[in-house]
Amino acid sequence: MISDVLAEAKDKMHKSVEAAKDDFSNVRTGRANPALFQKILVDYYGTPTPLGQLAGMNNPEARTLMITPYDKGSLKDIERAIATAPNLGANVGNDGTVIRATLPELTEERRREFVKIVRAKGEDSKVSIRNIRRKAKDDLDALKTEVGDDEVARGEKELELVTKAHIDAIEDALKKKEAELLEV
Numbered sequence: 001m002i003s004d005v006l007a008e009a010k011d012k013m014h015k016s017v018e019a020a021k022d023d024f025s026n027v028r029t030g031r032a033n034p035a036l037f038q039k040i041l042v043d044y045y046g047t048p049t050p051l052g053q054l055a056g057m058n059n060p061e062a063r064t065l066m067i068t069p070y071d072k073g074s075l076k077d078i079e080r081a082i083a084t085a086p087n088l089g090a091n092v093g094n095d096g097t098v099i100r101a102t103l104p105e106l107t108e109e110r111r112r113e114f115v116k117i118v119r120a121k122g123e124d125s126k127v128s129i130r131n132i133r134r135k136a137k138d139d140l141d142a143l144k145t146e147v148g149d150d151e152v153a154r155g156e157k158e159l160e161l162v163t164k165a166h167i168d169a170i171e172d173a174l175k176k177k178e179a180e181l182l183e184v
Contacts, residue, residue, distance in 0.1 A: 001143055001146065001147060002140065002143060002147060002151060002152070002154075002155040005136050005139045005140055005143070005155065006136070006155060006158055006159060006162065008136070009132055009133065009135075009136035009159060009162065010162050012132045013129050013132050013133075013162065013163065013166040014166070016125055016128045016129050016132065016166070017125070017129075017166050017169045017170055017173075019125065020121065020122060020125035020170050020173060021173050023121045023125070024118055024121065024122075024173055024174070024177040026038075026039065027114050027117055027118050027121075027177065027181070031059075031062050031063065031103075032059045032061075032062065032063050032064055032065040032101065032102075032103050033059070033065075034052075034057040034058070034059065034065065036065075036088065037051050037052075037057060037065060037067070037082065037085075037101070038050060038051060038052035038057075039051070039052070040081050040082060040085050041081065042054055042074065042077050042078050042081040043077055043080075043081070044074055044077060051067070051078060051081065051082070054069055054070060054071065054074055054078060055067045055068055055069040055070060055074075055078060055099075056068045056070070063102055063103045063104075063105075064100055064101070064102045064103075065090075065100070065101045065102075065103075066098050066099070066100055067082070067098065067099040067100075067101065068097070068098045068099075069098075069099070072097065075094055075096075075097075075099065078099060079092050079094055079099050082099065082101050088101075088103065089103070089104055090102060090103050090104075091103075091104070111181050111182055114181050115178050115181050115182065118174060118177050118178060118181065119174065119178075122170055122171070122173075122174040125170050126167055126170055129163060129166050129167055129170070130163070132163075133159060133160075133163045136159055137156060137159060140152050140155045140156055140159065143155075
């Protein structure tokens with residue numbers, strides 16, 4: 001019973017860490033990264049569709065991303081979606097078959113803004129992990145009558161270790177992303 005509660009909490013915390021890392025990857029650095037463009041929604045025949053499902057992407061140069069649509073009819077829609085995407089500021093052009101998106105150089109001020117955004121996302125992820133811990137702790141407290149105080153206390157200690165490990169994982173990912181953002 002206690003192991004079930006802990007296993008569920010570990011699983012949810014792991015998913016929260018992965019979501020945080022995914023959020024971090026969507027904040028741009030000085031390089032063109034296909035992950036930045038994956039979740040841009042394109043109006044594809046009236047349905048908002050993620051760009052990753054409509055086109056292949058590769059980056060031939062550090063700040064340029066080449067997007068090859070699977071359906072050539074969606075070229076203009078993809079180009080429009082990239083041009084209007086917030087926080088990218090990409091210069092977009094197409095030659096009839098592929099779209100080239102070039103990201104401008106980041107200024108020092110813009111880099112600092114992105115660091116603030118990443119820190120806020122990291123804090124949100126830590127809060128979600130703490131909420132998972134609180135729920136698991138409540139579940140463990142509910143088991144006191146069935147398994148006893150000592151077993152619940154051991155479970156809570158293990159829960160604290162798991163929580164600390166996951167928060168540390170978010171901190172590590174946050175430090176890496178900050179270093180990447182401030183690197184010129």
